[in-house]
Amino acid sequence: MKQWDKKYQRTADFIVVEGPEAGGHLGFAGKELADSRQVKLDFTENVRATLQMKQQYEEKYGRKIPVFVAGGIFIKEDVQEVLALGADGVQVATHFVATQECDAHEACKQAYVNAKEEDLVIMESPVGMPARAIRNPFVEQMMEGAEKITFCYKCIKGCHPGKPKYCIQLRKI
Numbered sequence: 001m002k003q004w005d006k007k008y009q010r011t012a013d014f015i016v017v018e019g020p021e022a023g024g025h026l027g028f029a030g031k032e033l034a035d036s037r038q039v040k041l042d043f044t045e046n047v048r049a050t051l052q053m054k055q056q057y058e059e060k061y062g063r064k065i066p067v068f069v070a071g072g073i074f075i076k077e078d079v080q081e082v083l084a085l086g087a088d089g090v091q092v093a094t095h096f097v098a099t100q101e102c103d104a105h106e107a108c109k110q111a112y113v114n115a116k117e118e119d120l121v122i123m124e125s126p127v128g129m130p131a132r133a134i135r136n137p138f139v140e141q142m143m144e145g146a147e148k149i150t151f152c153y154k155c156i157k158g159c160h161p162g163k164p165k166y167c168i169q170l171r172k173i
């Protein structure tokens with residue numbers, strides 16, 4: 001926000017603060033995730049700090065910048081907790097996947113519905129970040145070894161040929 005303000009005199013339309021309990025790519029170091037209690041406490045502080053930080057931009061640009069909290073928002077109490085901190089709303093992905101409105105394949109939805117807590121694993125994403133996934137034969141293979149990548153789509157900054165264990169473009173097909 002500092003950069004956009006300085007370089008382009010623009011500010012955010014809204015902010016999403018995503019915590020350590022999210023599905024998919026995580027913006028936390030693997031060792032940070034190991035201490036789940038501490039990481040949750042730090043995240044609550046992070047939400048508070050974001051709510052405070054954005055005020056200067058709201059004042060400068062004369063408009064509200066809503067903050068949405070994401071990651072592990074599953075039940076009513078999770079929503080109430082973040083609203084009580086001062087957030088304007090939540091962003092939900094994992095629980096949305098199994099809904100009728102989501103256009104994922106039925107088999108994918110069913111994998112979400114059937115998953116138990118012990119089926120969730122942290123694997124390494126192609127950009128080297130931790131990623132939360134549902135254990136399946138492919139995930140197990142990638143946790144042990146790597147697939148042979150013969151072509152690079154140059155789709156994500158930070159993913160360098162030869163480094164990732166799998167190609168994210170091929171997994172989307």
Ligand SMILES: Cc1cc2nc3c(=O)[nH]c(=O)nc-3n(C[C@H](O)[C@H](O)[C@H](O)COP(=O)(O)O)c2cc1C
Pocket residue numbers: 018021022023024025070071072073091092093094095097
């Ligand atoms: C299947 C799936 C795909 C996602 N893809 C993206 C993505 O492409 N870009 C992104 O910024 N976040 C992505 N996310 C993260 C979500 O936007 C969201 O912030 C996060 O999953 C919220 O946590 P939850 O899964 O616990 O609800 C994805 C999440 C899931 C479950």
